[in-house]
Amino acid sequence: MTDVDPLSADWSPAQVEVMHRLRDWVVGFTALNQHLAAWMRLPVSDANALGQIIWAAEAGEPLSPARLARQIGMTTGATTILLNRLETTGHVVRSRESADRRRVTLRPAPGSREQARRFLALAGAEVADVLGTTPPGELRAVASFLARITAATAEADGRLSAAAGSRTP
Template sequence: MTSVNALSTSWSDDEVGVMHGLRDWAMASDELNRHLSTWMGLPVSDAEALGQIVWAAQSGSPVSPALLARQMGMTSGAVSVLIDRLERAGYVTRHREGDDRRRVVVRPTATALEGTERFLGFAGAEVAAAVRETPDAELRVIRAFLERMTQAASAANTRLRDAPASTRIDA
């Protein structure tokens, strides 16, 4: 991927529009997550984690506490406390998997699945319709673009995580 100085580059109206659209989607998605937290009676971070856990389980790749910590930008200890809260609320269970039984994954309970399905049934109709109404060729272009954007953001996040403290503003 080509390196571009974001501050000195001249941006086209379409490029600016795309960046604004991504920001607007991120903000709308974040608001939906806050509504999910209210719906499920959870703090926002717990609802975000529950969404990640449900999504992972439904895609056939249950999430480990370590992966959840990375996804959430939290320490392993903080995620362990968060998972404990979700377990006490009856929304997740921990499972030991694999031949040596050392690998732990977090799975949603039937209660969590039912609650999130009811939420999506109530709140997801417009998003689902927008995706379903988008032509396949357009979806492929959007998907490829989003994959590039995710890779770029992941690379930036890795660079920021690994940056020496001396490069930070508060250093």
């Protein structure tokens, strides 16, 4: 960690532009997630969780409930209630795929996965076009930058969480 004060540092126009574009991406992604929620007829928090479960399954790295809770910023108790809703409505399947039968794996139900695919085919055309027409070198540079900024964000989150845990009310 450096001793830079982000509010008073002399940022270059390019650095400011990057921060604005990252903010814009978050706003746009949030709007698309709200559309997904409406498409799936789910609360936004449930659609966000379902999206995380689908992306993880597509990547071959299915989530556990605890990992999902960390990704969506909810407590494990609140995540359990959310997963109960998703399971009851047929969107998510919990299974025990590990030798350790206590470990639960989350998978999207086939119908929900297909419904999300239809949504992405409609909603993701512009993003797919940009990804498809961006030169590989530029994609690698952006991916590298995003990995570093994500790691920095995770480091700050860990530091802040540790500090919050060490405070007594």
